[in-house]
Amino acid sequence: MNDLLNDNPVTSMPRIGDIAPDFEAVTTKGNIKLSDFAKDKWIVMFSHPADFTPVCTTEMSGFAQRKDEFDALNTELLGLSIDSIHAHLGWVQNVRVNTGVYFDFPIIADLDMKVSKLYGMLQPNESETAAVRAVFFIDPNKKIRLIMYYPLNVGRNMDEILRSLEALQTSDKHKVAMPLDWKKGDKVIVGPPKTLDQLNERLADDTLEKVDWYLAKKSI
Incomplete structure (x- = not known):
């Protein structure tokens, strides 16, 4: 009943244990399809509200600066925001010029909000036009193993993201x-x-x- 009384559309949200919904998208590394990622790789897919914003810049820089640690855990990084590919490229270059940090991983240009809606990254009570700070841990079988959601005004903890990833992999192995x-x-x-x-x-x-x-x- 509450959903019927709410003017905001109900957003679907994949759950832990679900197969990650497949999609095709334009990214800063070219066109990608989720199902085309290597079969032996984990994926950490994360959204940010907007390019050229302060908290997002610190977060994306954190992923970039610790990319070697994700590589060591056999994990691909995949970013997303509801911005154009031109905005993404401009932001990547701006951060590289100003800080020396290079976002060397694909960032989805989700202008049509297709992927954001597919993964429940748009949460109307927070924002209808910006994705919240979501993190999806996807295993080599393309199953969603862990989900984190943060609001627009709180940055994520990179140590916890890496700790959780290693915990999942260690649990599976042993x-x-x-x-x-x-x-x-x-x-x-x-x-x-x-x-x-x-x-x-x-x-x-x-x-x-x-x-x-x-x-x-x-x-x-």
Whole structure:
């Protein structure tokens, strides 16, 4: 009922576990199609409200300055805002001239808002013409694994983005879970036992750090 009373259109929002909606788009690196990205790559796709704006400049610079870390995690970067390709190119060059930072990753020119609407980046109570600061973590199977949303006036935390990406990859590789504030090198959580035999094995396992039978950690 509330949706019917709201003049703003309801925006679809992909969920964790969904296959990332495919799209074709014009970017600063040429035309791209999401499904054409390498099959073994992760993708971190992120939107910003507008080119030539202060918070966005700091964020995009952060992605650019730490691109080597994303490369090391086998991850492609993909930016987006509702600006023209000419605005994107001008902004990239402006930042490079003024700061020496080069945005060497594709930035989608989403003037028709096609991708923004497809991914729920337009949130009417925040803005109907600017994408919020969304981050989508997409695995090699093109499944959405994690989503972050920030408002227009709060910049993201690059350490947390990289930490989350590494946590997802580590969890997949070792079939474990990550505790609060986990970072590379910390112990991970082993899944709880599901049978009495597994419970007894757990209790007898001296290699684990056991808080209790259902909460155990190990080094990897």
